[in-house]
Amino acid sequence: MAPSNMPLGKVAPATAGAAGAIAGGLDMRRLSRLALRYSLVIILFVFLVALAISNRSFLTLSNMNVILIQVAANALLATGATFVILTGGIDLSVGSVVGLAGVVAALVAQNDGGLTCAEAVLLGIVAGGLIGAFNGLLVAFAKVPPFVATLGNMTVASGLAFVFSDGQPISGLSDQFLSLSGTIGALSIPVAVMLVVVLVSWFVLARTKFGMHIYAVGGNAHAARVAGVSLQTIRFAVYVISATLAGLAGVLLAARATAGIATTGTGYELNAIAAAVIGGISLMGGRGSIIGTVFGFLIIGVLDNGLNIINVSPFYQLIVKGLIIIGAVFVDSITHRSDD
Amino acid sequence: MKTRFSIKALLGFGGVLGLLAPSAPALADQAHPVIGFTVYDMSSFISLGKLGAEAVANANGAKLLWNSSHMDVNSQISQIQQFINQKVDAIVIAAVNSSTLGPQVAAAKAAGIPVVITNLTVSPATQKDAVSYVGPDDVAAGATEATHLIDAIGGKGSVVVLQGPLGQSGEIDRTKGIKQVLAKHPDVKLLAMQPGEWQRTKAYSIMQDWLSRYGSKIDGVISENDDMAIGAIQALREKGLAGKMPVVGVDGIKDGMRAVRDGTELETNLQDGPLELGMAMQVAVNKARGKPIPSEALFIMPQIVKSNVAHYYQQMFVAPHQFISDLPALVNKNLASGHYAEQ
Numbered sequence: 294m295a296p297s298n299m300p301l302g303k304v305a306p307a308t309a310g311a312a313g314a315i316a317g318g319l320d321m322r323r324l325s326r327l328a329l330r331y332s333l334v335i336i337l338f339v340f341l342v343a344l345a346i347s348n349r350s351f352l353t354l355s356n357m358n359v360i361l362i363q364v365a366a367n368a369l370l371a372t373g374a375t376f377v378i379l380t381g382g383i384d385l386s387v388g389s390v391v392g393l394a395g396v397v398a399a400l401v402a403q404n405d406g407g408l409t410c411a412e413a414v415l416l417g418i419v420a421g422g423l424i425g426a427f428n429g430l431l432v433a434f435a436k437v438p439p440f441v442a443t444l445g446n447m448t449v450a451s452g453l454a455f456v457f458s459d460g461q462p463i464s465g466l467s468d469q470f471l472s473l474s475g476t477i478g479a480l481s482i483p484v485a486v487m488l489v490v491v492l493v494s495w496f497v498l499a500r501t502k503f504g505m506h507i508y509a510v511g512g513n514a515h516a517a518r519v520a521g522v523s524l525q526t527i528r529f530a531v532y533v534i535s536a537t538l539a540g541l542a543g544v545l546l547a548a549r550a551t552a553g554i555a556t557t558g559t560g561y562e563l564n565a566i567a568a569a570v571i572g573g574i575s576l577m578g579g580r581g582s583i584i585g586t587v588f589g590f591l592i593i594g595v596l597d598n599g600l601n602i603i604n605v606s607p608f609y610q611l612i613v614k615g616l617i618i619i620g621a622v623f624v625d626s627i628t629h630r631s632d633d
Numbered sequence: 634m635k636t637r638f639s640i641k642a643l644l645g646f647g648g649v650l651g652l653l654a655p656s657a658p659a660l661a662d663q664a665h666p667v668i669g670f671t672v673y674d675m676s677s678f679i680s681l682g683k684l685g686a687e688a689v690a691n692a693n694g695a696k697l698l699w700n701s702s703h704m705d706v707n708s709q710i711s712q713i714q715q716f717i718n719q720k721v722d723a724i725v726i727a728a729v730n731s732s733t734l735g736p737q738v739a740a741a742k743a744a745g746i747p748v749v750i751t752n753l754t755v756s757p758a759t760q761k762d763a764v765s766y767v768g769p770d771d772v773a774a775g776a777t778e779a780t781h782l783i784d785a786i787g788g789k790g791s792v793v794v795l796q797g798p799l800g801q802s803g804e805i806d807r808t809k810g811i812k813q814v815l816a817k818h819p820d821v822k823l824l825a826m827q828p829g830e831w832q833r834t835k836a837y838s839i840m841q842d843w844l845s846r847y848g849s850k851i852d853g854v855i856s857e858n859d860d861m862a863i864g865a866i867q868a869l870r871e872k873g874l875a876g877k878m879p880v881v882g883v884d885g886i887k888d889g890m891r892a893v894r895d896g897t898e899l900e901t902n903l904q905d906g907p908l909e910l911g912m913a914m915q916v917a918v919n920k921a922r923g924k925p926i927p928s929e930a931l932f933i934m935p936q937i938v939k940s941n942v943a944h945y946y947q948q949m950f951v952a953p954h955q956f957i958s959d960l961p962a963l964v965n966k967n968l969a970s971g972h973y974a975e976q
Contacts, residue, residue, distance in 0.1 A: 348846060356845040363838045460680025462860075464888045474867070549867060550833040552888060554677070557834060601842035607799065607828050 332624055333572065333588035340592065344599035351602050358481065364594035365483035366391070368587075369542040370565035371572075372494045373535030375586045378569050379498070380531050381511040381578025382439035386428060387539035387565055389450035390421045391558025394543030396454045399463035399553025402470035410469040414544050421540020422533055424450050429529035443532075447562070454555035462552035473548035483545045490538065495583050507531060512579025567618050568593055592617065664694055666723065666921040668914065669716030671700045671709055673729040673753065676831070677860075678884065678906045682752075684957050685907025686725075689914040692961035697914070706733050713737040717744050723917035726763075727752040727910075731802040738762045747920040751913035754802040764920055767913040767930040767973075771803055771883075774902045774934045775810025775857065778881040781900050781936070782853045785879045789820035790852030793843050795829040795836050795861040804828070807857045807883060824851060829861040836864030844872055854880040859889030859901050866897045885937050890946045893937055902934035903945060907960055908967075908976060915964045932974040948976065 345352035370387050377384045398417030401408040408416075424446055431442035473482055498504035509517035510527045518524055539558075547553045570576065571592055572585030596617065600610045670686060672679045683699065690697040698721065702709035706729050716724050717740055724741055728734055731754055738755070739762050741748050748763040760766060782792065794811060797804030808826075815823055824847055829836035836856065843851065854869075856862035862882030869875045875897045882889055885903030892898035909932055916926045937945055948956055967973045 350846045350848070353845070359841045359845050363841065366834075455675060455680075460675045461677050462886070462888060464891075475871075546834055549837060551863065551867065552833070554833070556676070557832070597838070598842050598845070601827060601839055602846045604825055 333585060333592070337588055337592050337595065340595050340599065344595070344603065347599075347603045351599055356598070356602070358484075360591075360594050360598045361484045361487070362481050363598060364590050365481075365487040366542040366546055367561065367564050367568060367593065368487040368590050369490055369538045369545075370561055371568035371586050371590045372490055372583065373538035374562075374565040374569045375494070375572075375574055375581070375583050376498075376507065376531040377439070377535045378566070378574045378576060379507050379511045379578060379581065380528055381514070382432060382528065382531065383443065383566065383576075384428065384532060384535045385440065385443040385562050386424060386446040386450055387535060388558040388561035388563075389447045389454065390424050390536050390539035391543035391546060391561055392555045393424065393450045393454040393457075394418065394421045394540035395547035395550070395557050396458045396463055396553040396555055398470070398544045399466055399547050400457060402466045402547075403463070404465050404467050410467060410473070413470055414473070414541075417544040417547070418537055418540040421543065422537040425533040425536025425539075426529075428536060429532035432532060433525040433528035439532075451555065451559075458553060458555045460555065462550075462554045464552035466548070466551060466553075471548055471551060473545060483549075486541065486545065490541075491583070491587060498583055503527075503530075508579050510578070564590075564593060567614075571618060573624075663922050665696060666693075666918055667696045667698065667719075667721045668723050668725060668917050668921070669698045669700070669712075669719070669721040670725045670910075670914070671702060671712045671716070672727040673702055673709070674704045675701050677886065678904065679727065679752075679910075682906030682910035685909070685911030685960055686914045688907070688957050688960045689911040689918070689964060693915070693918045695914070695918050702729050704729055706730050710734065710737055713741065717741055717746060720744070721746060722921035723747045723749065725749045725751055725910075725913050725917050726755075728755050728802075730800070731805070732756050735759045735762075747917070749913050749917045749920070752909060754806070765916050765926055765928055765930065767909065767916055767932075769904050769909065769932045769934055771806030772810040772813075774883045774904070775807035776814050777810075777902055777934070777936055778883060778900060779811040779814035779855055781938075782855055782879055782881045783814065783818050783821055785899055786821075786852045788818055791822040791824045791847070791850050792853045792855055793824050793840075793847075793851055794826040795839065795854065795856040795865060796826060797828065797857045797861075798830045799828050804857060811855055811857075829856070829864065831858050831860055833860045833864035833867070836861035837868050840865040840868035841871075844868060844874075851878065853878060856880060856882045858882055859884040859886045859892075859898075862898055862901070863888055863892060866892060869897075883934070885934075885945065885949075887946075887950045890937060890942050890950070893939060893942045894946065896939065900936055900938045903937050903949075903974075904932070904934055905949070905974065905976060907957060908932075908963065908974070911960050912964045912968065912973060915961070915968065919968075927968070927971075930968070930973045935974060935976075945976075 350356060373387060374384060394417040397420040398413045401416055402410060402413035428443050428446050431437040432439050475482060498507065506522045506527050509522050510524055514524055543558060546557050550557060568589035569586050572589030574581030574586060596614060687697060700712040702712060709729050713724060714737065724746055726748060734755060735758060738748050738759050742762045749765045749767060750760060750763050751767045796808055815821060825843055827839050829839055854865050856865055859882040862880050866875050866880055869878055879899040881899050883902045885901045889898060889901040893901055912930060919926050963976060967975055
């Protein structure tokens with residue numbers, strides 16, 4: 294693959310430049326971008342050290358495992374958000390999709406139900422995918438602004454979840470389904486799912502033509518269209534991906550909560566977008582790597598867990614998290630300016 | 634030209650008539666009172682409670698206008714304003730926030746519309762303008778569950794507390810009750826207290842974090858509601874501690890009673906949504922019809938433990954339709970006896 298040959302505006306060379314630098318190039322501009330890129334690693338490292346010093350139960354293997362389990366759901370949502378935001382869009386419906394998928398999966402995973410665990414999982418994911426398809430149709434074909442389309446579907450999905458569940462938790466789930474929140478050997482299942490999804494997503498975004506087209510659509514849609522990229526297909530696809538991953542997260546959370554609850558996931562879209570933004574995914578589209586998103590949700594997860602362990606008041610926790618997000622967006626905008 | 638002018642005049646006249654129409658009373662028929670009911674959100678408790686309110690409305694021939702505010706104060710303010718404009722016969726409010734709605738309740742009173750506060754408290758000044766409070770004694774619930782847990786651990790050890798969303802009266806009052814009991818037991822140490830926001834998954838994460846930090850130092854978990862207790866029990870289950878570390882909760886939801894039956898939850902306190910909201914409805918209807926009503930109907934929540942869980946579970950969750958259809962009679966019986974929470 295030689296992405297630097299593509300005539301796609303000035304964004305592609307920068308992205309390609311980063312890829313080239315990783316491949317061994319020594320351009321100073323590329324190196325300084327990498328340094329800013331590593332700022333996330335430095336931030337995470339600083340937090341880990343500070344929390345480890347504050348309390349010795351923080352930096353234990355079992356607590357690190359706990360953090361991974363806790364970030365798994367947000368990781369899926371943040372990965373979906375990455376796909377969408379890279380095209381210059383946004384998906385506000387994922388939080389509600391989590392609740393809807395959990396309810397759908399729970400309804401069919403009940404002990405006296407006739408469907409298997411695999412079918413329950415599939416149905417939950419498909420429920421998410423359908424909302425995603427609706428989002429995609431509105432954004433890609435009806436040209437509705439993503440903010441509006443996904444905001445509308447946020448309430449539609451939530452309403453559906455309430456209708457299907459009558460506002461009550463759907464419990465009495467089969468042991469097989471509940472075991473989704475357990476482990477295979479020593480590895481937690483949600484963590485395993487997270488690892489697979491993140492790796493596959495990295496591969497798709499960094500190494501496939503589809504991924505390159507996503508960056509192109511976000512970076513310079515006009516040039517992308519001229520170069521033959523189907524804007525509609527790409528835009529439709531990313532919303533389906535985002536909501537499908539949200540459906541998967543919803544299924545896993547229903548197993549964890551031992552019930553499908555319509556209100557699970559309320560507000561989760563904000564954490565997902567925050568993770569992506571902290572990770573350097575530009576809200577303008579076309580810039581950022583999913584590796585950044587990984588650091589984004591890890592930083593949020595480390596903060597959530599660590600601030601609880603050192604017993605910080607819940608109000609201060611909100612302030613700290615808010616300041617981190619602002620800081621990350623600030624760094625991102627500086628990086629962006631250095632491109633000009 | 635002349636024709637258009639007279640059509641315009643006719644339309645204008647009709648428009649003025651149309652504007653005048655809503656100022657006629659919504660209803661002068663005491664046989665079919667219109668009750669405006671606004672709730673803070675369609676939580677599972679409220680969703681279940683709505684069935685009770687509807688059953689009582691049907692039994693009384695009343696019309697129920699139901700509105701949910703989705704935890705938005707402004708939304709609730711608008712809903713109450715609309716009820717006043719519609720001139721309903723009574724308004725029932727499950728408040729989003731304890732300290733607001735003063736002006737709205739005062740306006741309703743000035744318009745001659747009685748207001749019943751239910752489920753969550755409002756400030757004393759606001760309550761004075763209302764005619765009744767029908768709701769739980771959350772302070773007692775917090776105190777009951779804390780007492781039971783502390784007795785179970787022998788009066789000494791370390792505990793953690795999972796709170797509801799900070800600032801909601803359910804959380805304020807239950808925390809008050811828990812703290813009162815803790816103050817009486819100096820040998821019991823409060824290790825940590827965090828809001829689980831009434832949610833299972835949040836409580837699960839917080840419990841995991843606490844287990845990381847305190848591990849076996851925790852002797853018991855006091856949760857301000859069943860959903861959070863269940864989340865905590867999930868975290869305990871992963872460490873093999875479910876059923877071994879006592880957990881207590883409030884609400885008596887289906888999964889909570891199941892947990893009590895299975896032994897993973899030591900006790901829960903039943904907050905019967907249908908009974909509570911149904912009773913608020915009956916009080917509103919009675920007042921609209923000029924009948925006497927209690928100024929406060931305080932629900933002392935029944936304590937649900939392993940020995941009595943079967944009875945309540947059967948009543949509420951195995952034969953819920955029967956319970957709902959018998960509800961209007963139960964409401965009237967309790968109103969007469971003054972034992973509001975009996976069932």
